[in-house]
Amino acid sequence: MATIREKGYTHWDGKLTERRFPWWPITRTGIQLAFRKKRFKFVFAGAFVPSFAFLASLYASERLEDFKAIVQSKEALINITPKYFNAYFTLPFFLFLILLVLAFAAAGLIADDLKHNSLQLYFSRPLRKKDYLLGKMSVIFFFVLILTAVPGLVFIIFKLIFAGSFKFFLDYPWLPLSILGYSALLTVFFAFYVLLLSAWSKNTRYIMVLVFGVYLFSIILHGILQSIFKTPFVALVSILANLRQAGAFLFGQKLPFAVPAIWSFAVLAGICVLSAVVLNWKTRSVEVIK
Amino acid sequence: MTAVIAATNLSKWYGNVLGLNDVTLEIEAGITGLLGPNGAGKSTFMKLITGQMKPNIGTVTVRGRKVWNNPTIFAGIGFCPEHDVFFEDVTGWEFVTGLLRFYGYSGSVIKERAARALDIVELTKDKDRLIRGYSRGMRQRVKFAQAIAHDPEIIVLDEPLSGLDPLGKRKLIKLIKAFRDEGRTVLVSSHVLPEIEALTSRIVLVHQGKILAQGDIPYIRELIEAHPHMISVRSSDPRALAACFVGDRSIQKMSFSPDGRTLVVETHKRDDFFGRLTGAVLEGGIEVEEISSPDDNLQAVFEYLVGK
Amino acid sequence: MNARKSIGEIFGFFFFLGRRTGKTRVFALLGLVPVVLAIVVRAALHGRSGDMAAVFTEILMVFFLQFYIVILSLFYGTSVVAEEIEGRTLSYLITRPLPKPAIVLGKYAAYALLMFLMVAVSLSLSFFILNAGRLADPSLYLKFFGYLGVLGLGILAYTAFFTFLGAVLKRAILVGLVFGFGWENVIQYFPGSTQKFSIVHYLKSVLPYRPTGGGGGRLALLLFKLEPTAPAVAVLMLAVVAGVLLALACWFFRMKEYLYEE
Numbered sequence: 001m002a003t004i005r006e007k008g009y010t011h012w013d014g015k016l017t018e019r020r021f022p023w024w025p026i027t028r029t030g031i032q033l034a035f036r037k038k039r040f041k042f043v044f045a046g047a048f049v050p051s052f053a054f055l056a057s058l059y060a061s062e063r064l065e066d067f068k069a070i071v072q073s074k075e076a077l078i079n080i081t082p083k084y085f086n087a088y089f090t091l092p093f094f095l096f097l098i099l100l101v102l103a104f105a106a107a108g109l110i111a112d113d114l115k116h117n118s119l120q121l122y123f124s125r126p127l128r129k130k131d132y133l134l135g136k137m138s139v140i141f142f143f144v145l146i147l148t149a150v151p152g153l154v155f156i157i158f159k160l161i162f163a164g165s166f167k168f169f170l171d172y173p174w175l176p177l178s179i180l181g182y183s184a185l186l187t188v189f190f191a192f193y194v195l196l197l198s199a200w201s202k203n204t205r206y207i208m209v210l211v212f213g214v215y216l217f218s219i220i221l222h223g224i225l226q227s228i229f230k231t232p233f234v235a236l237v238s239i240l241a242n243l244r245q246a247g248a249f250l251f252g253q254k255l256p257f258a259v260p261a262i263w264s265f266a267v268l269a270g271i272c273v274l275s276a277v278v279l280n281w282k283t284r285s286v287e288v289i290k
Numbered sequence: 291m292t293a294v295i296a297a298t299n300l301s302k303w304y305g306n307v308l309g310l311n312d313v314t315l316e317i318e319a320g321i322t323g324l325l326g327p328n329g330a331g332k333s334t335f336m337k338l339i340t341g342q343m344k345p346n347i348g349t350v351t352v353r354g355r356k357v358w359n360n361p362t363i364f365a366g367i368g369f370c371p372e373h374d375v376f377f378e379d380v381t382g383w384e385f386v387t388g389l390l391r392f393y394g395y396s397g398s399v400i401k402e403r404a405a406r407a408l409d410i411v412e413l414t415k416d417k418d419r420l421i422r423g424y425s426r427g428m429r430q431r432v433k434f435a436q437a438i439a440h441d442p443e444i445i446v447l448d449e450p451l452s453g454l455d456p457l458g459k460r461k462l463i464k465l466i467k468a469f470r471d472e473g474r475t476v477l478v479s480s481h482v483l484p485e486i487e488a489l490t491s492r493i494v495l496v497h498q499g500k501i502l503a504q505g506d507i508p509y510i511r512e513l514i515e516a517h518p519h520m521i522s523v524r525s526s527d528p529r530a531l532a533a534c535f536v537g538d539r540s541i542q543k544m545s546f547s548p549d550g551r552t553l554v555v556e557t558h559k560r561d562d563f564f565g566r567l568t569g570a571v572l573e574g575g576i577e578v579e580e581i582s583s584p585d586d587n588l589q590a591v592f593e594y595l596v597g598k
Numbered sequence: 599m600n601a602r603k604s605i606g607e608i609f610g611f612f613f614f615l616g617r618r619t620g621k622t623r624v625f626a627l628l629g630l631v632p633v634v635l636a637i638v639v640r641a642a643l644h645g646r647s648g649d650m651a652a653v654f655t656e657i658l659m660v661f662f663l664q665f666y667i668v669i670l671s672l673f674y675g676t677s678v679v680a681e682e683i684e685g686r687t688l689s690y691l692i693t694r695p696l697p698k699p700a701i702v703l704g705k706y707a708a709y710a711l712l713m714f715l716m717v718a719v720s721l722s723l724s725f726f727i728l729n730a731g732r733l734a735d736p737s738l739y740l741k742f743f744g745y746l747g748v749l750g751l752g753i754l755a756y757t758a759f760f761t762f763l764g765a766v767l768k769r770a771i772l773v774g775l776v777f778g779f780g781w782e783n784v785i786q787y788f789p790g791s792t793q794k795f796s797i798v799h800y801l802k803s804v805l806p807y808r809p810t811g812g813g814g815g816r817l818a819l820l821l822f823k824l825e826p827t828a829p830a831v832a833v834l835m836l837a838v839v840a841g842v843l844l845a846l847a848c849w850f851f852r853m854k855e856y857l858y859e860e
């Protein structure tokens with residue numbers, strides 16, 4: 001057998017070892033790529049505006065006499081109770097901003113891999129499908145948790161600092177758990193939701209439209225069905241309504257719609273299951289061309 | 291000969307990166323090979339002469355007419371892009387006929403030209419299949435078909451042989467040469483030296499945005515005085531042959547091949563050497579089996595020029 | 599080839615291509631939602647024509663005017679230029695003897711017609727299903743064409759805006775989303791002349807429907823806080839906006855260099 005005298009390229013002669021967290025390089029790259037996009041930093045910073053607004057009102061709640069004239073009508077924003085946190089986490093504008101950040105940072109997570117046939121490259125490495133998907137999801141986890149759990153916990157810390165006592169925490173000791181629980185729910189739901197759409201097409205622009213389109217369509221459909229049928233159960237078609245129901249439940253508030261919260265959790269879970277099925281089907285290492 | 295394509299002090303920046311550096315070049319009728327490694331500036335030059343980009347400095351003209359924002363000149367130019375991309379969900383036939391519509395032909399002329407172009411690239415049988423189901427080579431051929439369907443006088447081909455199997459490459463090379471024989475101008479870019487050598491002897495060497503050399507391969511080789519010519523002589527008694535030249539001051543270096551049957555000589559005065567070789571063979575009665583110039587090829591020329 | 603013929607050929611090619619893509623099928627299916635709702639409502643309301651007419655004007659028109667035409671225009675409008683850059687097919691077009699503005703105008707026209715057909719089918723079916731009891735009334739058809747006209751104008755204006763964004767910006771879709779579903783949704787409810795800085799204000803001003811004295815009842819969402827512009831002025835404004843934005847899009851497309859992302 002002839003020997004190869006000149007390979008023309010160099011092999012690495014070291015030993016290949018399996019990484020402890022094989023999904024981590026995917027996550028790290030996804031986050032870096034998002035920050036490289038020119039306007040993304042602006043959009044991401046903008047998504048913190050509601051948290052700063054709520055933080056400001058948190059401060060104002062401790063200085064009520066000073067701000068009385070301005071905030072007389074804004075009762076929900078100056079009485080810092082779990083209702084305040086529920087208001088922040090389920091604010092429609094805030095959820096819109098999260099979607100904007102994800103449209104920018106995450107719409108192409110799987111779509112770009114499908115477009116450039118990169119799945120074969122990924123799966124020819126010692127990487128399982130679940131590592132690949134976990135890596136992609138973790139990009140979304142990063143951005144959503146930074147916008148939800150972090151501000152939520154920071155609000156509690158600042159409340160305690162501005163109040164100068166632990167009374168608030170003693171009154172609502174379960175609140176940090178609610179914040180973490182609802183943040184986790186938002187994070188997991190948006191991860192499945194955005195990746196479901198990202199796996200749908202190779203065209204990132206189309207996916208960005210779908211990310212907003214499906215969300216807004218569900219809200220409009222809810223409005224239309226509510227006007228026609230006047231039953232609270234139609235709220236289950238709206239992603240926003242289901243998120244608000246889940247939030248109210250987790251923060252111990254009155255549910256915005258007269259529908260058992262378990263149904264909203266079921267709808268959100270159903271979307272996640274559908275997403276898992278589609279993702280499992282779409283992330284194959286071999287492309288079938290008809 | 292009048293230049294078909296002329297670039298004068300052509301420069302192009304991508305932000306802070308210089309893509310093309312003060313290029314002055316004239317391309318005449320026939321096949322011209324644009325050769326250089328990846329990132330040399332070949333595609334940048336092709337995009338400038340096909341009006342896809344605007345020069346930052348300098349001008350580029352086709353038959354004396356400026357290119358940028360001058361769509362009328364494209365009636366006589368065919369371009370085959372480097373990227374393997376097509377409109378979504380079209381068949382080969384729809385792709386070629388669709389693009390032919392933009393020349394103002396009637397329906398029957400479009401069909402006739404499309405059929406001819408697809409026949410030339412041997413895709414008639416597969417013309418009604420979706421392009422996304424084509425093999426790489428078929429996709430390359432259908433790209434070529436759209437570039438030639440309107441019978442252009444000038445054809446610009448950006449890496450046309452990439453992705454083709456050896457048989458496909460041969461067929462396309464034959465086709466390109468046929469266009470040259472019809473009097474058309476063909477500009478072909480590649481980073482694969484044997485491909486360019488097979489197509490043409492007239493080359494333009496590009497490296498780091500600059501033109502290193504232009505002309506035919508032996509002519510460029512002659513210009514590279516810094517590097518002595520390498521001549522390989524296979525004979526029955528190479529050592530006896532070497533003894534004839536040991537005292538010759540024009541010989542820089544002599545060596546023997548591993549099998550001991552070939553003498554390799556490096557000399558600045560190639561013609562003198564051949565003259566003396568003839569004499570040495572006759573006087574010494576040495577049998578010469580083969581004479582060749584290992585570095586009289588594009589690879590060696592290119593390596594000498596880029597200093598690798 | 600002259601400019602008019604060039605526009606015509608581009609129009610023909612991209613109308614043909616646009617009809618066949620999977621995305622068009624998805625958007626067309628989305629247009630069936632109001633049709634399904636119309637059927638369901640008709641069955642639920644047992645043919646009470648007054649209520650059904652109200653459902654159309656005050657509910658389904660929200661879907662068409664504030665969602666469907668916006669999302670269609672956003673996708674197809676930005677696609678006029680962005681699609682060719684993302685797909686790297688721009689080389690095939692600008693190396694043909696076609697004036698560059700003809701490419702923009704031809705694609706714009708092709709996609710506008712495609713969207714208009716999708717909207718027209720959806721609107722026709724849902725409108726006539728809900729108004730099936732009044733088919734003998736000639737004023738019904740005037741109203742229908744009025745609604746169709748408003749949506750047509752909306753398609754032309756929005757698509758022109760998004761075409762302009764697509765010609766100028768790299769990430770036009772995000773700016774478009776913020777404009778179409780942020781700005782347009784919020785600004786129209788601001789009192790005074792700030793409303794006039796939106797396309798939807800002018801579209802609502804020409805709707806063939808005005809609420810009765812009581813303010814349109816509980817469902818006058820479409821016309822909530824509307825301080826309408828005179829219909830003739832509104833149509834003129836929409837035409838001017840569309841014309842100016844298209845002209846700017848053509849100018850940018852002609853002058854700008856579009857580089858593919860490597």
